[in-house]
Amino acid sequence: MPDSGPLGSPPPEQEPTPPAAVQDAAVPVVHHVPVPPTTLQFLAALHPPVPVPGPPPPPAAASAVRDMPAVPPATSAVPDTPAATAADSALQRILRGPTGLGTSSLSLSRRHEPLVPDQVPPAPTPPAEGRAVPGLYHHPVPEPDPVRVEELSSRIKRWAEDEVQLYPEEWEGQFDGFSVGRYMVGCHPDAPTVDHLMLATRLMVAENALDDCYCEDHGGSPVGLGGRILLAHTALDHLHTTAKYAPAWQESLTSDAPRRAYHSAMDYFVRAATPSQADRYRHDMARLHLGYLAEAAWAQTDHVPEVWEYLAMRQFNNFRPCPTITDSVGGYELPADLHAQPDMQRVIALAGNATTIVNDLYSYTKELNSPGRHLNLPVVIAEREQLSERDAYLKAVEVHNELMHAFEAAAADLAAACPLPPVLRFLRGVAAWVDGNHDWHRTNTFRYSLPDFW
Numbered sequence: 001m002p003d004s005g006p007l008g009s010p011p012p013e014q015e016p017t018p019p020a021a022v023q024d025a026a027v028p029v030v031h032h033v034p035v036p037p038t039t040l041q042f043l044a045a046l047h048p049p050v051p052v053p054g055p056p057p058p059p060a061a062a063s064a065v066r067d068m069p070a071v072p073p074a075t076s077a078v079p080d081t082p083a084a085t086a087a088d089s090a091l092q093r094i095l096r097g098p099t100g101l102g103t104s105s106l107s108l109s110r111r112h113e114p115l116v117p118d119q120v121p122p123a124p125t126p127p128a129e130g131r132a133v134p135g136l137y138h139h140p141v142p143e144p145d146p147v148r149v150e151e152l153s154s155r156i157k158r159w160a161e162d163e164v165q166l167y168p169e170e171w172e173g174q175f176d177g178f179s180v181g182r183y184m185v186g187c188h189p190d191a192p193t194v195d196h197l198m199l200a201t202r203l204m205v206a207e208n209a210l211d212d213c214y215c216e217d218h219g220g221s222p223v224g225l226g227g228r229i230l231l232a233h234t235a236l237d238h239l240h241t242t243a244k245y246a247p248a249w250q251e252s253l254t255s256d257a258p259r260r261a262y263h264s265a266m267d268y269f270v271r272a273a274t275p276s277q278a279d280r281y282r283h284d285m286a287r288l289h290l291g292y293l294a295e296a297a298w299a300q301t302d303h304v305p306e307v308w309e310y311l312a313m314r315q316f317n318n319f320r321p322c323p324t325i326t327d328s329v330g331g332y333e334l335p336a337d338l339h340a341q342p343d344m345q346r347v348i349a350l351a352g353n354a355t356t357i358v359n360d361l362y363s364y365t366k367e368l369n370s371p372g373r374h375l376n377l378p379v380v381i382a383e384r385e386q387l388s389e390r391d392a393y394l395k396a397v398e399v400h401n402e403l404m405h406a407f408e409a410a411a412a413d414l415a416a417a418c419p420l421p422p423v424l425r426f427l428r429g430v431a432a433w434v435d436g437n438h439d440w441h442r443t444n445t446f447r448y449s450l451p452d453f454w
């Protein structure tokens with residue numbers, strides 16, 4: 001059980017205690033008054049200019065690269081097409097934090113209470129290093145709050161080591177290098193407390209533990225994956241069975257690191273979230289597991305899918321379960337019927353797809369150097385469309401950019417059509433997750449490096 005740290009917050013059995021979320025569970029009716037269309041004029045910018053480190057000077061050869069936009073300017077969004085400009089301005093109008101009486105709790109820019117209220121503000125943290133993929137459409141984000149990052153990093157490590165015995169000593173460096181604290185602080189700027197951030201962070205660690213240990217390079221294999229994944233899934237979606245067989249299932253939940261992590265992280269989450277938020281998460285994890293199985297089936301037969309088939313698999317083997325808990329982490333609830341709307345489902349799918357192709361681009365060299373053939377979008381495009389590695393990679397950047405623009409356009413349309421406060425806040429939360437995810441990939445030079453294509 002982690003202690004609650006200097007915040008002096010209650011132990012996890014009682015925390016986090018977002019009264020709104022609990023109330024929403026009991027009273028699923030949305031009481032927010034619909035905001036008139038003029039809402040858009042009341043919104044403050046979601047993506048204010050943010051200083052980001054300039055890229056290293058491009059090598060002389062870079063000037064020979066045709067059709068590549070200039071390396072992103074040091075502030076604001078990085079547009080790449082005329083369509084981008086239109087979508088940008090629409091999104092910026094819509095995804096702004098509201099102002100005016102009674103709206104402060106809906107604003108991402110309000111962020112959170114200072115951890116130590118009387119402390120003199122520390123000097124601004126210098127931006128972390130790491131180069132963005134040239135030509136990638138993205139939004140730079142402010143440097144994640146270092147005080148929060150430190151607190152969260154230390155608490156998650158205590159959870160990993162003391163509560164779920166996640167890794168043997170020799171993997172500690174990799175755990176630290178993953179920088180999950182920085183990741184989650186950057187992705188959830190509206191989390192009210194570190195306890196709320198811990199919900200997302202435990203789940204993120206658990207999701208990666210299962211991927212590494214069951215599917216990838218920490219003992220994973222496609223052989224027998226279906227059985228292992230199904231049994232691990234019961235840590236999220238419990239087995240209800242007879243008295244004779246229940247104890248064996250219960251015991252299985254402690255039998256390996258992924259299951260210990262899933263079980264514990266879900267236990268905290270269920271106690272903090274509403275039943276429909278927990279069920280949303282289970283559904284998203286079932287999607288994720290389905291994606292792992294398709295990837296494994298193709299790996300077993302060394303099958304390279306067509307590009308669209310790969311994109312379909314990657315829509316399931318996807319970051320989706322992470323942005324879709326943004327309301328639980330923010331201490332409010334997007335009601336289930338609004339979450340289920342087809343337009344919202346499209347926004348979520350596009351956001352998940354853009355974030356996941358970001359991973360394909362940043363992890364490209366890591367995956368090239370791993371044993372066997374590791375599918376990612378550039379690899380599949382190269383194989384299926386008979387392109388050079390470089391041209392395929394650049395084409396994958398274009399695919400990503402189109403997904404990002406589609407996400408932003410769909411979010412803007414939905415915000416205009418349904419400007420309810422929890423919808424707007426959820427959309428802003430998903431957009432913040434998309435941006436934070438990019439920033440974590442860009443800056444995680446321990447894990448990722450870019451290919452030498454520019």
Ligand SMILES: CC(C)=CCC/C(C)=C(/C)COP(=O)(O)OP(=O)(O)O
Nearest residue numbers: 207208211317318319321356359363
């Ligand atoms: C939900 C979650 C965080 C799962 C982890 C696996 C996943 C769905 C990703 C999008 C990460 O992709 P990948 O397995 O390729 O990760 P690395 O490239 O090894 O970082």
Ligand SMILES: [Mg+2]
Nearest residue numbers: 359360363367
């Ligand atoms: Mg990857």
